[in-house]
Amino acid sequence: MISQFFVLSQRGDNIVFRDYRGEVQKGSAEIFFRKVKFWKDDGEEEAPPVFNVDGVNYFHVKVVGLLFVATTRVNVSPSLVLELLQRIARVIKDYLGVLNEDSLRKNFVLVYELLDEVIDFGYVQTTSTEVLKSYVFNEPIVVDAARLQPLSPAAIFMQGTKRMPGTAVTKSVVANEPGGRKREEIFVDIIEKISVTFSSSGYILTSEIDGTIQMKSYLTGNPEIRLALNDDLLIGKGGRSIYDYRSSTGSGAVVLDDCNFHESVRLDSFDVDRTLSLVPPDGEFPVMNYRMTQEFKPPFRINTLVEEAGALKAEVIIKISAEFSASITANTIVVEMPLPKYTTRDHGSFFVVADGESTQIVGGSEHTLRAKLTFSQESHGNITKEVGPVNMTFTIPMYNASKLQVKYLQIAKKSSTYNPYRWTSSFKPLNDPEMASHLNSSNLFALLLAALLFISRNGVAGSRQLLEKTEPEIPEFPKPNIPEFPKPEFPPLPTIPTFPKPELPPFPFIPNLPKPEFPFVPHAPALQKPGVPKRPESPHSASSP
C-alpha cells in the first residue's frame, strides 16, 4: 500500500507526482531529494533504496538517472514496492519506447494515465503492459532514439541493470511504425553477466553467471510461443557446495544452479524436452532468470604486474589475453585501475587504458598495457597492496559463456480465425555481450583477484509460421550464434533497431519449412529475403550493403 509515487529528475524536479492516499505531507519530494543528495549518514556515500524519515518510508530505484520514488507510512514489503517501481519504469518504457527525462517530460500525461490504472488508492491493480493498453488513450510522443547517447558499459553496470539500453528496440508498444503498419516482431536475448575471481596463477577461485532470457514481443493476437532450450540442460546441482567443481566433468551439459520464470511461462513439458511455452504479454519482460556456477572458460585472462622502480616510481603492466574464437571481436573495452591518492602522474586515482587501438580486441590476441606511475610521497612499503582492483568492462557480440541456447522459437497459431498472412522474421543479428572484468591485484606473489562480468546477447529469430500441425519438423541447428557475422557492419548499440529489412541476411535458424506454407503478402517487401531459409553460404555478401 503506497501513499505517493513520483519521478524526480537528476536535479530534483518533479516530472510526475501522484498522491494516492493523502497520508504523506505534500513536501515529501523535497524532503526525499534533500535526504538522498546529502546522504552522509555513517560515512556512506549512497542512500539505501529504503529509508525512513519522520515515520514516512521512502523507496526509490534509479533508472536511467531518474529517481522513481514511492512513499508510505505503513510497514509494507520492501521488495514488493521496489519490484513495483522497477516494473512501473518498465511499463513506461514499453509505452514510450525510450525511457529518459526528455521522453517522460513530453509524455507526462500518458504517464499519469498509466499511473492511474497501475495503482488505485495505493493498491497495485495491474502492471501488465498488455492489460493497460485498453485503458490508455494518449499517443506517445516519440523521442528520437538516435540522439541518445549510448551508455558506456561501465555506466550500465553502475546502474546494475543487465539490459543494454541501446540495443533494446526503442519502440513503443502502442505507437505504429512510420509506415503505418505494425510489424510483427519478437526479440529474444540471452544476456549474461559473469563474475570470475581468479588467483595470480590463473586458477579460478569463484565464478558465476547470472543470466536472463529477455523477451520483447510485438506480436498481435497473442499467439502461444514455444521456446526450446538445450536438451541437456540440468537444473539444480543438489545440495553440494555450488563451488564444487568435481561435478562438472566436462560432459558438455549445461547445469544451472537455479532459475526462475516469468508468470506467463508454463512448464508443462519442461522436464520432458526443455521447452517453455508461454503467451508473451506485450512489452519487455524476462522469461527466465538463471544462475550458474558450473565451470566455464572466461573470455579474458588478465595478469597484472606491479613493479617498483625506485622510491617514487612504479610500473604497472596489465596483460590481457582474449581466449575466444578469432572470428569474434570484443569492443568498447575499458580497463580501470584505481591508484593510490598520492599518485601524481596518470591523473589521480584512475587511469583508463582503453584508448586508440585497444578498444577492440580480436579473439585469440594478447595485449599488454604499461603505465608508469609517479608518486608524490614515498610509498609505505607495499605499493601492490594499494593499487587495484583492475576492472575491465567490454562487449563481445555473439558470445555466450554459459552455452545456454534458445534452440528454436516457434509461434503457434492461436485460433482458426487468426489470419497469419504475414510472415515476418526479425531478429537481432548481433549479440552484444557485455563483459566487465574486475581484477584485484593485491600482491605480486599473493592473490590476484579478478571478477569478470559480462552480458551476452543472443539474437533469435522470431518466425511466424502458418502452421496447423503442432509439431513442425525443426531441424537442429548447431547454435543460435552466427559466427562469421561481419563485424564492422554492426556497431554495437543504436544501429540495430534501424537495421534495414531487405538486408536481413538469410538466417540460419529458421527451420526448413514447407514452401507452400507461406502465403506471402504481396506488399511486404521484407519477405523476399527471409523467404525460405537456407543455410547461408556467405552471410558476408548478404548483409554487406
Place this chain on the structure above:
Amino acid sequence: MAPPAQAHRSPSPSQPSGKGEVSDLKSQLRQLAGSRAPGIDDSKRELFKKVISYMTIGIDVSAVFGEMVMCSATSDIVLKKMCYLYVGNYAKVNPDLALLTINFLQRDCKDEDPMIRGLALRSLCSLRVANLVEYLVGPLGLGLKDNNSYVRTVAVIGVLKLYHISAPTCIDADFPPTLKHLMLNDPDPQVVANCLSALQEIWSLEASTSEEASREREALISKPVIYYLLNRIKEFSEWAQCLVLELVAKYVPLDSNEIFDIMNLLEDRLQHANGAVVLSTIKVFLHLTLSMTDVHQQVYERIKAPLLTLVSSGSPEQSYAVLSHLHILVMRAPFIFASDYKHFYCQYNEPSYVKKLKLEMLTAVANESNTYEIVTELCEYAANVDIPIARESIRAVGKIALQQYDVNAIVDRLLQFLEMEKDYVTAEALVLVKDLLRKYPQWSHDCIAVVGSISSQNVQEPKAKAALIWMLGEYSQDMQDAPYILESLTENWEEEPSAEVRLHLLTAVMKCFFKRPPETQKVLGAALAAGLADFHQDVHDRALFYHRLLQYNVSVAERVVNPPKQAVSVFADTQSSEIKDRIFDEFNSLSVVYQKPSYMFTDKDYRGPFEFSDELGNLSIAAESADNVVPAQGVEANDKDLLLSTSEKEEIRGATFNVSGYSAPLYDSSAASVQSELAIISSTSAGSAPSSSLAIDDLLGLGLSAAPAPEPASVPPSLKLNSKAILDPGTFQQKWRQLPISLSQVYLPFLTLILF
C-alpha cells in the same frame, strides 16, 4: 499532488513563475469552454496539458477550477482523464466548486462505456470532500453490481475511499458485507484481491471499536477463506498473490497434514521471477513450520537457491531488499549458509549498502572451515578505495577474530593492517586489537610489540586514540616507553578535542602509575591538574575522583582503578533475542530492512492491516518483551557501536548513561503501545474462540445467496494440490520430515521432480 507550498519556491529558469501564466490559462480556458468549433478538443488538450504540467511542478492552479469544470463537457476521453486528474487534486481545497463536478461525474457513472463508468466512479470517490459523500453511495452500490469487472474493481477500492472519507456512511450503507460477498464469489481475481485489501483495512480500523469487526477480521484468516484464496492463487496477478500469501502466513493450520498441503501448493511460487512473491512464499513456509524444527531447517535449505538467484538477477535496489531478508536468515542460522560464503563476496561495482550487508553475512557464516578464505577476501577489501567499506571489512575481520577459537592467523592479519600505515586502517585495527586483547590477553606479547611501534602522532581518530591509550595504560609494564608516550600526550592535553580520549588518558596514566610509579609520578600530577582544570564535566569529575582516591589510600585506589581483570568471554549481542524474534515475525516487511521491529518506526495509526493478527501468534513474545523492553531498547539504541561502548563502559560511564537516557522516551511509548496491543488482543481472543464458527456460518449464508457462484464454505474446504506431483502426499511429507541436512543432494533433485 503538487504541493501548493512549492509555488513560492524561487522559480528556476525552466519553470514559469506562476501567477501570470495561470490567469492567461484562465482566460484561454474560458474562451474554449463555450466554443463548439471543430478541432476544439485539440486546443483544449494543449491547455489541459499545460495546467497539469504546472500542477506537477508545484504551481497552484486551483484558480482555474471553475473553467476546467466548464470545459469538461466533452466526449474526448483523454480530455476527460486530464480533467478528472485535475479535479481529484484540487477538490479537497475547493469543496464548494467540487459540487460542480458531481453532476457530470454522476452522469458519466451511467455511461455505456465501462471504461468511462470506471473512470468516473474512481474520480468521484477520489474527491475527498466530506460533505459530498451522500452522492457516492448510489453510484458505488451500482458499481459493485456492474457487469464489467473493471468497474467492480474500481468500485471496491471506491468503498475503501468512502470509508476513509466517512466511515459511518460506509458502514451504514452495508458495504463491508457486500465486499465480503464479492470476495468469495466474484469471478474476477482482481476484484477479489481488492475486496481483500479493502476488508483488511476497514476491519482492522473498525476492530478497535466494534467487536463484530474484529470477529470479521479474524474470519479472514479462517480455513474456508484461506483455502478458497489458495485454490485460486494462480489466477491472481503477482501483486495480488503477495497479498494472499501475506494473509496465509497468518493462518494457523490445525495439523501437519494441512501444513504440508499448503506447502505443496505453494512450492512452485518459489520459482517466481518476482522477488516479492518469493519472499511472501518464504514467509508462509517459515511461519508454518515454526513448530517443526527439522522441517523448518529443510525450508532454509530449500529457499537458499531461489533467494541467491533473486539477489543476483535484479537491479541493485531489488537485490538489496532480498539481501536484507537473506541477511536475517543468515543471522538466524549461519551454519546453513556456511558453505555459500562465496556468494557474499563483494563485487567492485556494488553499491555500498549492498556491500555492507554482505560483509555482515560473511562475518556471520565464518566457521572453522572457511575462516581462512573469508579473512583473505576481507583483507583484500581493506585496501579498497571505498574507505567506509575498507573500514567495515577491517571491523569484520576483528569480529571474526572475536568469535573464533583459533585466531592465530587472524591476529597476524590484524597486525599487518597496523603496518599498512594508512590512517583509517591503523585506526580501525587499533580498536580491534584492543578488543582482541580484552578477550585473549595471551596475545598481548605479539600485539604490544607492534602497537608500541605506532607513533601516537599518526593516530587522530578519537576511538583509535582512546584504544591506543588504553593499551598503553593496561600494558605499561611491557612497553618500554609507555610513561613517556603518555607524558607527551598529557603535554598536549589542551589540543586534544575529544573528551573520550582525555578520559582514557587519565585512567591510563593512573594505571601506569601503579605499575611504574617513579617514571609516572610527574605525568600523573600533570594529568590530574589538567583534568581538574578541564571544562568537560566528566573529565573534571574523574580527575577529582582519582585525586581524592589517591589522597585517601593508594592501594585502595589501585584496587579500584586497576583491579585484576578476567578476559571477556562474550561481548554483548547487539540485539536482544526478543527484538530479533519480533523482526523475524515481521518477515517480508520494512522491519527486516531497518532491522527494527515495526513499532519503532511506524505510528500506531499506520500499523496497517498487515499486522493485525501478528500479536495473536506472538502473545508470549509480546508479553515477555513488555517486561524486557528496557534492556532490549537500551541495547538496540546503540546498535553497531555496541561492541565499543561495552568495552568502554568500565571507564566511560557518562557515555552509557547518555545511551540509556536517549532510549528512555522510546521505551515509554513502545511499552505503552505493546500494552495497549495486549489489551486489544485479550479482548479479541476472548471473543473470537466461540465466535469463529459463527463467522463461518455467516460466510456460508452469504455464499448461499448467490446460487451459481462457487461456495467455498459449504463443503469442507480442501486444497487443490499440485496434481502433477510425482510422489504421493505421504512420501512427500516423509521427505520433508526425515531428510537430514546432509542428504540434501537427494532432496533438491527430488524437489525438482515435484516442480516440473
